[in-house]
Amino acid sequence: MSANRPRVFSGVQPTGNLHLGNYLGAITKFVALQENHDCLYCVVDLHAITVWQDPKELEHNIREVTAAFIAAGIDPEAHIIFNQSRVSGHAELAWIFNCVSRMGWLNRMTQFKEKAGKHRENASVGLFAYPNLMAADILLYRATHVPVGDDQKQHLELSRDIAQKFNSDFAESIAAHGFGETFFPLPEPLIAGPATRVMSLRDGTAKMSKSDPSDMTRINMMDDADTIAQKFRKARTDPEPLPSEEIGLEGRPEAENLVGIYAALAAKSKAETLTEFGGGQFSAFKQALTEVAVETLGPIGAETKRLMDDPSHIDSILSDGAVRAHAIADPIMRETKQTIGLLTD
Ligand code: AMP
Ligand code: TRP
DSSP: TTSSSSSSEEEEEOOOOOOOHHHIIHHHHHHHHTTTTTEEEEEEHHHTTSSSOOOHHHHHHHHHHHHHHHHTOOTTTTTTEGGGGTTTHHHHHHHHHTTTTTHHHTTTHHHHHHHHTTTTGGGHHHHHHHHHHHHHHHTTTTTTTEEOOOGGGHHHHHHHHHHHHHHHTTTHHHHTTTTOSSSOOEEEEEEOOOTSOOOSSSOOOBBBTTTSSGGGOOOOOTTTTTHHHHHHHHSSOOOOOSSGGGGGTOHHHHHHHHHHHHHHOOOOOOOOHOOOHHHOOHHHHHHHHHHHHHHHHHHHHHHHHHHHTTTHHHHHHHHHHHHHHHEEEEEEEHHHHHHHTTOOO
């Protein structure tokens, strides 16, 4: 890791099947950023337990997300892959942020409203405070660049608000300690490209998600070729042929979603995709879509399975990553404590 390359942090929850939304919205970006950044990619197990997880499945899922990161092309030696709970600073800084962040800010979070649904009184306190932990994840390393899907935009804005409030609440102490003018940098979300919000294959207005009860709504990173073909064949569309220009996708969420997926997988723009397929029927387009998806996901799924056959190798990668993450986090955590008046060693 070099000192002057911008630092990237991002996380994925180990809560079940990784899908095409995770892959296109986040993991492909993680891979690309490695070239010019120092990256920390975290399996956020403490976020996962904001909703009850079966302990055996959680263990399995932590290893599987790790394996998928590596299979997709993240280099755990040049960069850092680790699981969140191994570095105690995440939980410690999250507590401090619980005391900086405001109830009113968290009350506005749409993801909490969606996840808690009608049973808000019964949601865990952790689910409500979740965005404070996410801010801690990023700021524990003073990371400046955060690749995420579109659904995390609001959480990133909250992270910026927390950083800003901390910097201004403790401005005097930060200066007195000689910790510079901005103690925490304001992290920038990296959300770009044709597939920042991949939608369900059965409903173009709902996000593709791990928790949807129907497996037909999503392409899982571990699906085999036949399953991928079947899911795209059955994906909802409308009776019109594909338009030749992007404007023609308006009001056609299912068509727009499939075009976005194809564009992202084939490394093209939506406009280029429509130049190629505009005027044609969905059946031919779906075949092309299946081909490019199988070509991309097939090898990643196979490599993930291969890595999962050797759990001790995966565990050693996570443990090594945690040691290196700790080394970055510890001095920042110590300065944070000193800033707010907590005595340290
Ligand atoms: P999660 O599975 O909630 O931990 O999400 C991990 C990453 O995948 C985050 O950066 C999300 O924003 C991204 N992500 C999840 N679902 C989608 C989706 N349907 N489309 C695009 N990105 C997504
Ligand atoms: N909240 C993110 C999600 O559900 C995962 C996450 C946790 C994250 N901590 C993070 C993403 C820090 C980016 C940076 O998708």
